[in-house]
Amino acid sequence: MPSPVRPHTLLVTAAILIKQDGTILLAQRPEGKTFAGLWEFPGGKVEVPESPEAALVRELHEELGITVRPDALEPFTFVSEECATFHLLMVLYLVREWENEPVGREGQNLAWVPTNKLGEYPMPKADAPLVPHIQTLLG
Numbered sequence: 477m478p479s480p481v482r483p484h485t486l487l488v489t490a491a492i493l494i495k496q497d498g499t500i501l502l503a504q505r506p507e508g509k510t511f512a513g514l515w516e517f518p519g520g521k522v523e524v525p526e527s528p529e530a531a532l533v534r535e536l537h538e539e540l541g542i543t544v545r546p547d548a549l550e551p552f553t554f555v556s557e558e559c560a561t562f563h564l565l566m567v568l569y570l571v572r573e574w575e576n577e578p579v580g581r582e583g584q585n586l587a588w589v590p591t592n593k594l595g596e597y598p599m600p601k602a603d604a605p606l607v608p609h610i611q612t613l614l615g
């Protein structure tokens with residue numbers, strides 16, 4: 477009997493960087509990556525044997541050149557969404573403190589966006605429920 481096909485769950489970790497003026501950092505996915513051109517919360521896949529927090533600290537340094545202390549990651553929410561070839565589980569942390577000014581180290585465009593303008597930036601489908609959630613909780 478064939479074994480049932482089990483969906484592969486991909487664990488992704490991402491940050492909602494929020495400045496004192498209330499704007500949030502979005503990064504545009506570069507050419508060559510899936511969802512190129514769409515805006516996302518910076519982060520990426522959790523590699524074995526990393527924790528989600530260690531992976532996020534690493535990704536934020538690689539992608540943006542910033543240093544974040546693991547205890548500055550505030551668990552915020554998550555997304556669980558069926559995608560084309562995998563099931564995405566994306567955990568999101570709120571980050572209010574970091575060292576260095578974020579820059580797109582992989583050539584990606586960055587934008588500091590007021591929460592009421594998040595809907596103007598096309599994002600991957602999985603991110604859609606995050607926008608009203610952020611607007612309600614972070615104003």
Ligand SMILES: Nc1nc2c([nH]c(=O)n2[C@H]2C[C@H](O)[C@@H](COP(=O)(O)OP(=O)(O)OP(=O)(O)O)O2)c(=O)[nH]1
Binds near residue numbers: 510
């Ligand atoms: N970082 C991030 N990824 C997202 C968001 N929304 C969303 O669907 N994703 C998806 C896109 C990808 O399938 C996956 C993240 O993988 P990635 O390709 O960015 O991860 P990575 O940086 O480790 O990738 P790579 O080294 O393999 O290029 O999660 C989001 O807001 N932020």
